[in-house]
Amino acid sequence: MTGTERFLCADAARIRGDSIVGTAPHGVVWVLIEYRGGWPANGFDGLELEPVTKALVFSAAQAVRARVLLVRRHGRRRPEGPRCWAVLRHEGSGAYRQQWGTWSGDEDLAEIVEALGAPGELGLPPVVLVCAHGQHDTCCAVRGRPVGRALSERWPNLVWECTHVGGDRFAANVVVAPDGVYYGDLDARSSVATVQEHLAGRIHAEHLRGYTDLFPPQQAAVAAVIGHFGPAGRHDYVVAGTSRDGDHWRIRITGPPPRPMAFEVDVEAYRTPPYQLTCHGPAMSSAVVHKVTSIRIG
Template sequence: MTATDRFFCADAARIRGDSMAGTAPRGAVWVLVEYRGAWPSNGFDGLDLAPEVKDLVWSAAHAVRARILLIRRLARPRPDGPGRWAVLHYERSGAYRQRWGTWTRDEDLAEIADALQSPGQLDHPPVVLVCVHGQHDICCAVRGRPVARALSERWPNLVWECTHVGGDRFAANVVLLPDGVYYGRLDAVSAVGVVEEHLAGRVQADHLRGYTDLAPPQQVAVAALLQRFGPAARHAYTVTDTARDGDDWRIRVELHAPRPTAFDVRLHARRTAPYRLTCRGLAPHPTVGYDVTSIESV
């Protein structure tokens, strides 16, 4: 295979027109570990840490369904001093619950297990993660690094490069935490605009993959309302009811401002043809997509 005919999953997904809405993985708790060395393809699991420490952190994270991501600053050369770690909790209130610490020895990471049992503090700014995990998927590095550079120049204290966040074919992927909002198919220009709008309290639909506290059809319903009525704050919409009849869904969503309004968003689920979904994955797999069939005010 030559450089000209090499398969890139993000290019293929764009050509197919794969829908991004409803593709944010579920999650409400995240563990971030700053690691300045080379990232293994499997992230935290592949680090050469003391086995008892790794097992402790992994078990504590698994118990609360937390996701563990490696992070690093874009700055060159890499900063000296201890690395940082964080535990971030999503709250429907919009509060930024976080706890941060530092580590120089493997044993220091054991504090993460305790941090996972506490809600965290409210005085930390949001975190902007950009997936650049080339060892996992080359599209994440090729498309993610220019986005990380652009965002780091604009918000140097908020932005971190990170390991695999899911959805390689939608690179470049950016995650806003603890809000739990996934954006995809970004470039250096669009990423700055999307993040700027998000930090100003306006979630836009164009690059939105979804909210991690919602199931895929619920994510699609909220994205459809944002697409129809324009940007809104992260917690402007609340899913209040979900009903399913085979491949058909009815999602009731309430808008809280400027006046209370409820909408029924109806969706039809369909399985796509099998495709190669990642650069490394050779076997084709189908995905589930959702078509919005109607939006009704109730």
């Protein structure tokens, strides 16, 4: 690389052939706050909001390990009137719950605290989040915004651009919530096909980073089964058992007919050599990769 070339972490990851499998951050609760102005590099933490309200929202979200994301419609459209907020929750039963509200003044955001403790509403359509947080990482803007445009043209009421979701080098990243499904390495064309299949109840292994209610080796195991036997619904496969011996994992997965009813999946974890993993992070870091070594029916 010459001194005039700009380092882009997503380009570098593709050249290296970095695996996206098993890279979805763990979590089952999301707080979305529509913010139409510029996003600070650290997202919600960097907003200049009324301090007491901000502290209440932060502590309530932290108590349930919720991820707080700023969102906006593609193109930074600035419609008149109140802005939206939402609490999205993926329950252990597989139920998806959402609660939405609006805010005009900072103090209105205190309603999020109550919503985090409320059951929420069932039956609402999922939210499609596209990371386009250029202040956090250049690739999120360069790759995320074309995806945000393409998806917004297709599903204008479901799609929001959002702040950092993790895995900058896998941009463009899309999260479907409260389903809790991460996709990466997307472009405008592949994102529309991927989301269309997802909304039809068919999750494909290609571009799948993982399910956020599972841990990385479990995510890798489920993705491998989907890749081997074809697309599946979000809850078609269930992790029925997990055992570990050092860097080796054995994951038992059950699935519905007509697929075989159970699988034993062996997963090996290892660290890569140190690389620059983000556009703005000059420090070299290694990443953990989860590689499936075998799938057995039984």
